[in-house]
Amino acid sequence: MKFDTPAGTNPIDRMKVVGKPLDRIDGPAKTTGMAPYAYEHHREAPNAAYGYIVGAAIAKGRISSMNVADAKAAPGVLAVVTASEAGKLGKGKYNTAKLLGGPEIDHYHQAIAVVVAETFEQARAAAGLVRVSYARATGRFDLEEALKTAPLASGSQDTPPKPDRVGDFEQAFAAAPVKLDARYTTPDHSHAMMEPFASIAAWEGDRLNVWTSNQMIDWGRTDLATTLGMPKEKIRFMSPYVGGGFGGKLFLRTDAVMAALGAKAAGRPVKVAMSRPFLMNNTTHRPATRQRIRIGANRDGKITAIAHESGSGDLPNGRPETAVTQTRLLYAGANRLTSLRLAVLDLPEGNSMRAPGEAPGMMALEVAMDEMAETLGLDPVEFRIRNDTQVDPAKPERRFSQRNLVRCLREGADRFGWTRRNAQPAQVSDGRWLVGMGVAAAFRNHVSLPSGARVRLGQDGIVTVETDMTDIGTGSYTIIAQTAAEMMGLPIERVVVKLGDSSFPVSSGSGGQFGAGSSTSGVYAACVKLRDAVAQRLGYSSADAVFDGGKVRSGNRSTDLAEAARAGELVVEDTMEWGDLDKTYQQSTFGAHFVEVGVDRFTGMIRIRRMLAVAEAGRILNPKSARSQMIGAMTMGVGGALMEELAVDKRFGFFVNHDLAGYEVPVHADIPHQEVIFLEEVDPTVSPMKAKGIGELGLCGVGAAVANAVYNATGVRVRDYPVTLDKHLDRLPAVA
Amino acid sequence: MKAFTYERAGSAADAAAKVASTPNAKFIAGGTNLLDLMKIEVETPQHLVEVNGLGFDKIEATPEGGLRIGALVRNTNLASDARVRRDYGVLSRAIVAGASGQLRNKATTAGNLLQRTRCPYFYDTNQPCNKRQAGSGCAAIGGYSRQLAIIGTSDACIATYPGDMAVAMRVLDAQVETIDARGQARVIPIADFHRLPGTTPRIETALAPGELITAVTLPKPIGGQHFYEKVRDRASYAFALVSVAAVIQKDGSGRVALGGVAHKPWRVEAAEAQMPAGSRAVAAQLLAGARPTRDNAFKVPLAERTLAAVMNEARAA
Ligand SMILES: Cc1cc2nc3c(=O)[nH]c(=O)nc-3n(C[C@H](O)[C@H](O)[C@H](O)COP(=O)(O)OP(=O)(O)OC[C@H]3O[C@@H](n4cnc5c(N)ncnc54)[C@H](O)[C@@H]3O)c2cc1C
């Protein structure tokens, strides 16, 4: 099915199952431990041996010698595989550095060997016996330094690297009566998902089965085939449950490669999990940014000029962090400039982390807006409202398909009690605490990817959906079941969902907040086909057949749905393809974040007091799981605002605090109160589901709302994330 | 983790003798620190002697009117003991400010005293660290040192003692009771228990090899208001950037120790004479000679301000 005209009325609009706050259908299996995660497929891969990865001890250079004799001779060891033993390996399309290094080393903790043994303990102990000497080379580890000479970069392969311009920014900025020119920094972030990277590999002759933890089945399968130099048809790649990914698991990582190589060498299935202290430098991270924002406005608060320039770093042939994307679209203004620079660094590989681009970009832009509002003497909510635009500022003929940012801001302000905020900072206190409120807009683009599904109607009347879509804790199982149930007129209990298996049709996968909208649309397409097949079997005209209550009705005739499968199971498959409505319309999601913080006037310690988000993202497929996405993202935003930072050692070239004691993410005590409101709406231009993504929107802007609240509490502006007490302590009022 | 052998000791003296006579042997109590370090081969004992079950799990009144806390009393039990909460509030507060409920259920009094530094380079065996490997250098000096010490440091090591409980014990003038391989008992004042790094950062306490902690005693209660103020970036489950343990009397006199600033709980008795003059005067003397790094220079004003918060609260009450 191709979606190329806005959706009319369709069965989803009945909202009998879709749109209900249903519990996760996979909840019982997960809470009882019956849902197997990557490392737990003992039944499918019995008698697995254990692989333990050895990581490079240097950031840049060469292995001058490597001695694996002691490791090989250690108790229980079955095999040790290094680059020289593995032979020539390819490199996946989505990988920047090789997943098995040596002799060249590209970054700290790059995998250089896997040790396979009978038990995990034996493998780990033997891994400690691999002796490596290195010849260190000089690496580039200082982003600030490297950006001085870094070239312009482009966010996508097909546009040449140049600044994106509308009107004449420089002239308009020079002429603007009110101006801001400020620099912001965001640090490297770790995904810090709960489940570490893990895989089990089992060979059957020249065929390979891999159980892994991955967001994108087809990308992972394809890149594994490329890496191992084998046809992808011979690989079955499975990831039915994922304990969090946040973008870290969009790509093939070395756990799957090491398991496959280890299993080949050991002649039996091998399981590999990464330890936390290892995975933070071995896998990807969100790259740090250095951003400059300039805004010029008239005294009435109308923006006339806006520029956002961002620099980041990555390994050679890597990608920039696209932190300026939202600035092209979020606010009006006739003269605009955005640009990216990309420096070469020899730190671990940078790549997507939840809301790549917008997350760090909004952390800067929405603080700049706060600063500008203050300079203008405007309320920051009002300042944003004055600069709302209903069209793409670069192409005014292109409207936003839906844009209720103003409503999000107004409703949020109302609900939050924004009028109680004192516009003058450092005025409100509660005992020891200085109290402040902050606001920020939320913005994230909507994206759709092709997504396929197979649906079966069994003789028992059960509808089974099969798609390689993944559920990374987001609720895919449930919304897909809701979609199929709605389409086929069944209660959700009559639908079975099977996910995360490369033997199922290729889906969008999970990422970029495209998963929910795309994958349910694929299921919609397949269900339309199934409805046709059912109608045909029953001799109904599919145009007027109504699927409801487990029955199919046409005129005054009515039959059990199961009847259609009596002569045999019905199986159909389809893929949702996308036309160019995203060119005709700018499709985005919006919201507003409100945050109240307390800052200890003595110690400068910052604590969240309450948070509110209002979001608009088209139809909300399941308010319960959508709310979970929002509050999870808001929590992550608090982490980014107040504590998360991979500390770079610029001498040795690695992230120093590479465990969860050193890399702090929020705990329950950091998040006292969160509220989420969704605007009720549908967006017929995006898909027949009329739903957009919600998974990343909740993260975009929240960090800035926290930072703005801290400023409102203290009167001290911190422009370098995370906003920690050491950055404002010396400017807080004296105490005695 | 390296393979190791393991046995249970029959008595305190037996445990001490076993560790003293076996090369590269260690005691294991709750295991919450030792096992973590063994997994990443920062600690590589060949033999472990388990000391749980030796009967050191009671809190008893002493004839002097104080408390004798068995070395194996779990942190949870110590913090929730009614006598501790009533008479030694600073200790109770310090313990619950640390780690998590699960860890405190497992962690013991002796193990807590002996927890090792959280310097991130100490945790990474690829990096030079004099504490881990004598003479290899100190990666933290000139590196990432936001968490590390500001006073009592040396050119060999700038790590902190990271714990909370011992800071409270320091203001309470606790004493550590031990027994050695020959069955000899001795008492070490808490002030002398932890050492500064000097040129031998590997040696962290006054304990001799194989010397077993059997108890910690607290002198009789000193009254006053008890405070444990722990400053950190996140609200729970994080080590202190700076902490202040204090007992403050009605007349404004009192005792103060700092956590998170040195290789040991940091107390300078002479500085306490300045209490009536205010936090600035106390901090000036307490932190005289501090040598912070660029990353952790903020700890100097932070310690002073945290002390101010405590003294302010004491005045207000
Ligand atoms: C994630 C995490 C967070 C933490 N956060 C904090 C915190 O915020 N604040 C804080 O203070 N602590 C914190 N801790 C540390 C925790 O308090 C210690 O791990 C715990 O107290 C150690 O006690 P244990 O009994 O488990 O010691 P073990 O790990 O068993 O032993 C530690 C050391 O003591 C030795 N030892 C044990 N018993 C004796 C004895 N009787 N005589 C002589 N030597 C002995 C062992 O040989 C070993 O060297 C944290 C720990 C973790 C893992």
Ligand code: SF4
């Ligand atoms: S500060 Fe001490 S523990 Fe840290 S690296 Fe230096 S020597 Fe090792």
